Amino acid sequence: AAQGLGKGPLVLAAASLQEAMNAAADRWSALGHARPVVSFAASSALARQIEAHAPADLFVSADEDWMDDVAHAGLLAPRTRARLVTNALVIVAPAGSALRLYPAPGFPLARALGGGKLAMGDPDAVPAGRYGKAALERLAVWSQVQGQVARAENVRAALALVAHGAAPLGIVYATDARAEPGVRVVGVFPAGSHAPITYPLARLASSTHPDAEGFRRFLLSGQGKAIFRRFGFVAH
Amino acid sequence: MSFDIDIVLARGGREFAVRVAGGPGITALVGPSGQGKTSTLDAVAGLLRPRSGRIAVDGAVLFDAAGGIDLPPQVRAAGYVFQDLRLFPHLSVRDNLLFGWRHAPAERRTLTLEEVTGFLDITPLLGRRPHTLSGGEAQRVAIGRALLSAPRFLLMDEPLTALDPARREGVIALIARIRDAFALPVLLVSHQQQDVARLADAVVEI
Amino acid sequence: MSFDIDIVLARGGREFAVRVAGGPGITALVGPSGQGKTSTLDAVAGLLRPRSGRIAVDGAVLFDAAGGIDLPPQVRAAGYVFQDLRLFPHLSVRDNLLFGWRHAPAERRTLTLEEVTGFLDITPLLGRRPHTLSGGEAQRVAIGRALLSAPRFLLMDEPLTALDPARREGVIALIARIRDAFALPVLLVSHQQQDVARLADAVVEI
Amino acid sequence: MLLSAQEWGVVALSAKVSGVAILGVLPIAFALAWALARGRFRGRLVLDAVVHLPLVLPPVVIGWMLLVAFAPAGPVGGWLWRTLGVTLLFRWTGAALAAAIMALPLMVRAIRLSLEAVDPRLEQAARTLGAGPWATFRQVTLPLCAPGMLAGAVLGFARSLGEFGATITFVSNIPGETQTLPLAIYAALQVPGGEATVWRLAVVAVVLSLLALVGSEWLARRQGGVGLQGGGGAHVL
Amino acid sequence: MLLSAQEWGVVALSAKVSGVAILGVLPIAFALAWALARGRFRGRLVLDAVVHLPLVLPPVVIGWMLLVAFAPAGPVGGWLWRTLGVTLLFRWTGAALAAAIMALPLMVRAIRLSLEAVDPRLEQAARTLGAGPWATFRQVTLPLCAPGMLAGAVLGFARSLGEFGATITFVSNIPGETQTLPLAIYAALQVPGGEATVWRLAVVAVVLSLLALVGSEWLARRQGGVGLQGGGGAHVL
Numbered sequence A: 001a002a003q004g005l006g007k008g009p010l011v012l013a014a015a016s017l018q019e020a021m022n023a024a025a026d027r028w029s030a031l032g033h034a035r036p037v038v039s040f041a042a043s044s045a046l047a048r049q050i051e052a053h054a055p056a057d058l059f060v061s062a063d064e065d066w067m068d069d070v071a072h073a074g075l076l077a078p079r080t081r082a083r084l085v086t087n088a089l090v091i092v093a094p095a096g097s098a099l100r101l102y103p104a105p106g107f108p109l110a111r112a113l114g115g116g117k118l119a120m121g122d123p124d125a126v127p128a129g130r131y132g133k134a135a136l137e138r139l140a141v142w143s144q145v146q147g148q149v150a151r152a153e154n155v156r157a158a159l160a161l162v163a164h165g166a167a168p169l170g171i172v173y174a175t176d177a178r179a180e181p182g183v184r185v186v187g188v189f190p191a192g193s194h195a196p197i198t199y200p201l202a203r204l205a206s207s208t209h210p211d212a213e214g215f216r217r218f219l220l221s222g223q224g225k226a227i228f229r230r231f232g233f234v235a236h
Numbered sequence B, C: 001m002s003f004d005i006d007i008v009l010a011r012g013g014r015e016f017a018v019r020v021a022g023g024p025g026i027t028a029l030v031g032p033s034g035q036g037k038t039s040t041l042d043a044v045a046g047l048l049r050p051r052s053g054r055i056a057v058d059g060a061v062l063f064d065a066a067g068g069i070d071l072p073p074q075v076r077a078a079g080y081v082f083q084d085l086r087l088f089p090h091l092s093v094r095d096n097l098l099f100g101w102r103h104a105p106a107e108r109r110t111l112t113l114e115e116v117t118g119f120l121d122i123t124p125l126l127g128r129r130p131h132t133l134s135g136g137e138a139q140r141v142a143i144g145r146a147l148l149s150a151p152r153f154l155l156m157d158e159p160l161t162a163l164d165p166a167r168r169e170g171v172i173a174l175i176a177r178i179r180d181a182f183a184l185p186v187l188l189v190s191h192q193q194q195d196v197a198r199l200a201d202a203v204v205e206i
Numbered sequence D, E: 001m002l003l004s005a006q007e008w009g010v011v012a013l014s015a016k017v018s019g020v021a022i023l024g025v026l027p028i029a030f031a032l033a034w035a036l037a038r039g040r041f042r043g044r045l046v047l048d049a050v051v052h053l054p055l056v057l058p059p060v061v062i063g064w065m066l067l068v069a070f071a072p073a074g075p076v077g078g079w080l081w082r083t084l085g086v087t088l089l090f091r092w093t094g095a096a097l098a099a100a101i102m103a104l105p106l107m108v109r110a111i112r113l114s115l116e117a118v119d120p121r122l123e124q125a126a127r128t129l130g131a132g133p134w135a136t137f138r139q140v141t142l143p144l145c146a147p148g149m150l151a152g153a154v155l156g157f158a159r160s161l162g163e164f165g166a167t168i169t170f171v172s173n174i175p176g177e178t179q180t181l182p183l184a185i186y187a188a189l190q191v192p193g194g195e196a197t198v199w200r201l202a203v204v205a206v207v208l209s210l211l212a213l214v215g216s217e218w219l220a221r222r223q224g225g226v227g228l229q230g231g232g233g234a235h236v237l
């Protein structure tokens, strides 16, 4: 289906993967293949497009829920779903901050906020927000800061709120915090405080591009995962 | 009989019964302000549907409530000089003058642009837009537009009001000539008794 | 001298030199179409700035190019009956009539709404919107609006064209009365020689 | 159709934010329309382009610009905070500001269109009748522009009701404070199976805008079609 | 300001998508404006509300509705595919459709405003001069509406240039096919340190809309202000 677009397979990928996925696509094309065409958007939008039978080859979601949704609709090629990478959740503050937080049960997040807002993805909508809320609940501080949460449209927007001093603290992915000069990581959530943050990958049942499976395997290969590690993702 | 009108008009909640049986030539319609002269002309042109009655011009029935006849305005081919002129603001004077001419069948076109603009003394205005015209200039353009539309009859609603005496003479002569040369029936509304006296073959009080 | 005008006007690329030295009372401005009569009235009202010259009415200087005087229109207090009427479409006839009256200082208000509408025979129209008026009705409303604005002088650009003979008589009598009762200078544009003859104390050819 | 108490709160907030935005921005839109329609100054085209900015740029970018400007450290936000002790960040007032800015170009255009159709001869007539420039403006120009103002207000209100990108970026999505209808709808859309909520809230938004439409039609009728229709925009005869 | 070849492609695509959208939707907008301004049918208000929908609902919802309707299994998409073998999904034509729909309400309002200002007496005059209803429409009504059409086209073009939410939801974000300027800006916003790119692309969008503005002013002037100004919307005298 995707050949009509001219070149490589069409990959629908969560927006937070943009840099890493582009780098992977470049590498793949350097290996002599047609460069995959990658469309970055919110996982929800991409999943709906797949469910509308839009012709695409691969889907990389920012959370398991939307991948499940697509799977339930019977739109994944059998036995092609795999975990591509995982991510970590961190607390950031504006770059000038000297704060240091150790997320543990009952840690003094409310005091650190000092009445300001806690910027994070919308806990009802954005995956990063859901993970963040789960972690704060697990650490029994959610009820203290609940009223101070500024729900952003996506992680990047939450990051911008902190970078511009609109919020003293924010919860974002480690990958996003890495390259933003306006913020500093002041705390890392222990892996056990939330469900694993995974980016599942699968080939779509409608995929017809001959390179699709090859690129999927490349992404999951050691070479592919190394690229993602370069951008701060965790991949084994 | 050129104009054979027997209608009841309704406008603004009032009713007007109008009866005109004009002879050949120019029929003047006179009467006090607000008594339905313009409304009558609108009805003859096909712009206002009478409540009831019948309108015929030169034997051709334009409207007949009983017979279910109501010709659309573009078929009636009235050469209507409106009391409020209604020049097209988006067109030059030339295009205003030729608007009706272009819609007329070639065989009915009896006058040329040059003749009409010459007679009406508006040749220098051809490239202008209507909103730049003086009152008398605009009125002459409106007359010219009606004459050039190859009309089957003329409806003239106070066509001379803004004209200076010399031009008034010219236009009166022109109207008389057209009536005679082409046997065109004319229904003229005017408050000026001397104009009516000079032009009209018949006078109808409304 | 009521009107003391000596100006050069520029409109549409042409220049008009206009000189009016009217006596007291009504000064008629006559001349062929397109020669600058309306433009002159616009200049006296303050709507068109002359190239050069001087305009005074009843000794008060309204414009003087050399002296750097150019009073804004609302201060000049002209009672201007426009050739194109210019009734306010968003206001009822009553509010049109009272528009100037409401802006006039109380001590200068000499006429009442009842007097004016009675004289002009427009009392039944007070609740109407301008676009529902006939030609003659609209013209009388425009005259009434100018009279009610407590003017220092009147500018009347063909104010009688759409009136039937009886109403014409009434308006002529009204204008004459106002001139006499309030010593109001009037500058009248008209193409009707008999109106000019009956009303004008002085005639200026343009 | 039944809404939860919380959803009713969202609806009320949306109506408040949009209403305040439109009423607040109407005079500004009028002033801009006036300058663009009547002004003959240098930089008119630049002003015109600036007015169109909120349309041309993706809303998120506008929200981001607002954030930068109104953040406590930003140029405007810092000043507001120091002098008035006010911040728009995370406040419904900020949502109203975002909505107003997004609605502005639509309102300016509609008003300008009406303004350009006003016959200057009527304004001249008012002047000769003793009305100064300001009275002429209020009693002639403004009422003759009513159709454009009304159209602009309806268009702007509708646009405000639908405003999402700039709002969430600028004031984020805080239930009870900045969570307007589109933000609630967006949240519902992000969750698998949230479609039913989306539909319910969408219908509410449509009903709200329908109310605004009905109100505007009623107002237009009450003015008796000041419009140019019939009145000819000019004068009778 | 230098753009990369790929960025030039984005700009060209944006111009194409917006241009096609506006030209394509103009007649439809005119027909709707006509029906709303002149029609006296039942359901006028409902039609009015439907026209406003793309403003009132968040763009993402509109995009989702388009997706559902134009999916191969959807009501419209299925029909298109079976009869014409065409799909809009993931195609620039789909982006143009989304842009057109988002621009529609703005265009309808502007045109309607102009249409309501057309003096029906001029149309009557045309009829007596031998022009049938269609000729009257083409030679009188349409040119007198030119200011509204132009304003609507400019407004719509600007709106199309900025369209993001409906587009990305409907046709995704495919470089070279559906990645218009706002989508490219979104992409840049997702990358740490992408602000410089955001600014660059934003400036390009503004320049594009400025070109449209200049073009429209030029057109308006060429028509010699057909506008109602001066012409009074009516008739001389």
Ligand SMILES: Nc1ncnc2c1ncn2[C@@H]1O[C@H](COP(=O)(O)OP(=O)(O)OP(=O)(O)O)[C@@H](O)[C@H]1O
Pocket: B011, B012, B013, B032, B033, B034, B035, B036, B037, B038, B039, B040, B083, C131, C132, C133, C134, C135, C136, C137, C162
């Ligand atoms: N749209 C309208 N609504 C209400 N009344 C109207 C409307 N149009 C005209 N009229 C009224 O109908 C009557 C007849 O109008 P018409 O224009 O036919 O008069 P007329 O004889 O031409 O007068 P005039 O000599 O003053 O031009 C007038 O009293 C006028 O006020």
Ligand SMILES: Nc1ncnc2c1ncn2[C@@H]1O[C@H](COP(=O)(O)OP(=O)(O)OP(=O)(O)O)[C@@H](O)[C@H]1O
Pocket: B131, B132, B133, B134, B135, B136, B137, B162, C011, C012, C013, C032, C033, C034, C035, C036, C037, C038, C039, C040, C083
């Ligand atoms: N806006 C304009 N642009 C160009 N020319 C104009 C404009 N307004 C008026 N004119 C021209 O200026 C001249 C004087 O116009 P004016 O209206 O003063 O004439 P007038 O003496 O009142 O004529 P009439 O008796 O026909 O009303 C006319 O030739 C007219 O065509």
Ligand SMILES: [Mg+2]
Pocket: B037, B038, B039, B083, B157, C134, C135, C136
């Ligand atoms: Mg009449």
Ligand SMILES: [Mg+2]
Pocket: B134, B135, B136, C037, C038, C039, C083, C157
């Ligand atoms: Mg004149």
